[in-house]
Amino acid sequence: MSDTQTAPIKVGLFVTCLADMFRPEVAFATVKLLEQAGCDVEVPAAQTCCGQPAFNSGDNHNSRRIARQTIEAFEGYQYVVGPSGSCIGMLHHYPELFDDRDPWKQRAEHLKARAFEITSFLVDELGFNAIESRFTGTITYHDSCSGLRELGIKQQPRQLLAEVAGADLREMQEAETCCGFGGTFCVKYADISNRMVSNKTGFAADSDADTLVGGDLGCLLNMAGKLKREGRDIQVRHVVELLADMTDTPAIGEADYDLGQPL
């Protein structure tokens, strides 16, 4: 399927709010990978957020409104792909928002069947592993909860990272334990969240890796913020940056550089 000679696969990119706002590089890296894998990528303008903040706060009314908007925005794409297990996981929850008689339920199911997190899309759906990237350093991988437990993402990023020349993966202890982000949890239960992220940064440090990698910006911002506050010398990056050979930009939370572009 990765053969670019065949008709291109039409993919709608689900940008995700955090990539959009905090780290556009992640979305660009995703586009690059998809194009390398022979996809024709478009970015539907009618998308916003997946709706998870409303959904997890029990606000089903607004969750439904956002779900309908997202379903419509991605109508007509063969696949919907995004750089986040959590946001794509949310798209997979959409059918739960509509009852069986609601025609939106069908449409939600249809979206769910086409929605993939980027690493699992490349590996499971396209069988793509022609990664052309180089990264010198030791890395450790944090399994973000939604990707891991809702979408079964575990081996896919590791399989792709193994193709990155020079990257040496060292698993940390409790790679599968939550980092304490949890969306609004990290501000509503700041003390508990702080304990969880401290445990995580401790394990990351113990692994002796110099770069902490993961597939969800929420968790990565959380862990990077903590590492910076603790003054630990560990860089944090989204997995697609390594896979797309886009690691010349500063790591997350580490921008002692000219902002490059005018505000």
Place this chain on the structure above:
Amino acid sequence: MSRADIFANIRRGLRRSEATEAQRETVRQRLQQRPRNIIPSRSQHEHDALVELFVRMAREAAAEVVELDSLEQLPCAVADNLEQKQQHELVLASDSALTELGWAAVHERVECHQRVAQVGDQASLTLAFAGIAETGTLMLFSRPDSPTTLNFLPDTHLVVLSKQAIVGPYEDTWDRLREASPGRLPRTVNMITGPSRSADIEQKLQMGAHGPRQLVIFLIP
């Protein structure tokens, strides 16, 4: 009327009043036919392999297992075992299979009683109804000649188990138990896997909480 309220509430939740005849039939069938659920492959083997598995699992659960060539050897083996533990009193289930053995020959080493157990008893001897290989578990039940206190009060619990009584999964004992006690179960059925223990202090496992500190299984052919 709590009972009526509870049932009404359950039925309201299930969106029906009385159950339909079909539902009743489903329940009747399950209770009568008692279908087995998944039986782990571990417990499905030839009898010899099950005996071996039983011994391994019982030892893993910290039970002592002593293999004897015949039941006749029991009094002597019991005396030897208790000597090691510096015990010399034994409360015996009044089961004739046990009482008729040659205890007289060891009477200088072991003082035998036939009664229910009391606080302070050192050791008891009972006969197991079955051994379950899957987890090295003994099954015993209460009956006039095997009071349940014997299984719990003494410091050392000695149990005789015949190899024939070893089965693979728990399920095999249920059928045997229904046969042995037709109509209704004995008052108390004990499944015992190793000696008493607790990890309630700092999650560190300590043997001998309230039940027997030692469990010794004498395996006879």
Place this chain on the structure above:
Amino acid sequence: MDIKSPEFKQSARIALQDANLQKALGNLKAGFPGKRASAVARMPEFDALRDQARDLKNHILEHLDLYLEAFEARVVENGGQVHWCRTSEDARQTILQICREQNAKTVTKGKSMVTEEINLNEYLEEHGVQPVETDLGEYILQLRGDHPSHIIAPAIHLNLEDVSEAFHEHHHRPKSDDPAVLMAEAREMLRKQFAAADVGITGANFLVAETGSTLIATNEGNGDLTQILPKTHIVVSSIEKVVPTLEDMSLFLRLLARSATGQEFTVYNTLSSGNRRPDDQDGPENFHVVLVDNGRSDMVGTEFQEMLRCIRCSACMNHCPVYGAVGGHSYGWVYPGPMGSVLTPQMIGIEKAALLPNASTFCGKCEEVCPVRIPLPKLMRHWREKEFEKHLSPKAVRWGLGGWAFFATRPGLYRWASAGASRFMRLLGGRKGKIRKLPLAGGWTDHRDMPTPTGKTFMQQWNERQQQEKQR
């Protein structure tokens, strides 16, 4: 037990700073998860057993009235009595009544969370009956006037010194720091109590409809001594514990110990069927089963029905990072951890318990280990829905959500707002790539830096590129 769930946040903060508690919680994390994992690895059928257990529980719940009727009929045939109690109050009164009929002065108790739920000990004491907890952990707690913080390891929040201190004070013996000595001391003290008690109260892990039996699973053997020595045995159980047959019970037993302590099997699994038989030399003369509803029947047919599958193994709390950080007492009522965050709102009301189902990142670890596959995060989310519907959510949250949703449902405005926010944060962050203090985000920046956006939003940059390409 007083309800302290509304103070969850304060309790959690204190717990996080309590060095002794944190040390004790370390024992939990170092023990249970690893042991469970090894036990599961030895049972290749484990996941298939879980599926079957889930389906069987669903079948039972769909026929709950029928199985309960069958159970009741068999208990009576076995010579026992069944008492139905809609509320905690009903249950307490029923139990006291039975104790009074026996002129009971002391009752020994095996471990039972349902008796915690109905606040039995306090009630009995107030009415002149002395309860004596016999499970080692519960015994320690009773001496200290404390409550369980875990459903199977009740004293998990204590360290050796705490136990040593309590024993020294109550047993008047020299202090010891050897757990074996302490346990031997408890054994000796409780022997007398076992023999002297007029009534023994145990819980039940399962109620078998086919035989009218109740089953308890214990490692210590205290539950057995509690039920065979006194003249009267009272089983206090909740209604959802009924299973059809011994075969079905076996399925759950295979899951229970492995999920709970990582043991292959609990040391003592004991079936009790009615009262002592005519020629038996020991065993209780009276057998009572007190069936407690306490809100459970209200869950049937609702989005919370799946919670009734719970077999109280504790795996969800043993693996929960929130429980592991704050311990069980922070939850402020009887049932802690993820299962408690679903059950407690049902029993004490979402008004008082709203903080519990919110105290989760929805990491999903609990669901991953639950032997009966209860979707605990989903059920916690359902409580958040109830909270939202009832307008119980904090105002700031509702307004925040409302404002956010206003933008999120208007893509053009959303673009504009996110570009503005991105620019604002970049201005704040300056050249450092991170912000140490951000207005309105104290929860975040108290503990960590806030990485700043690296440039214009992706949407801005993408559109610019598209424009450039068109011009080319």
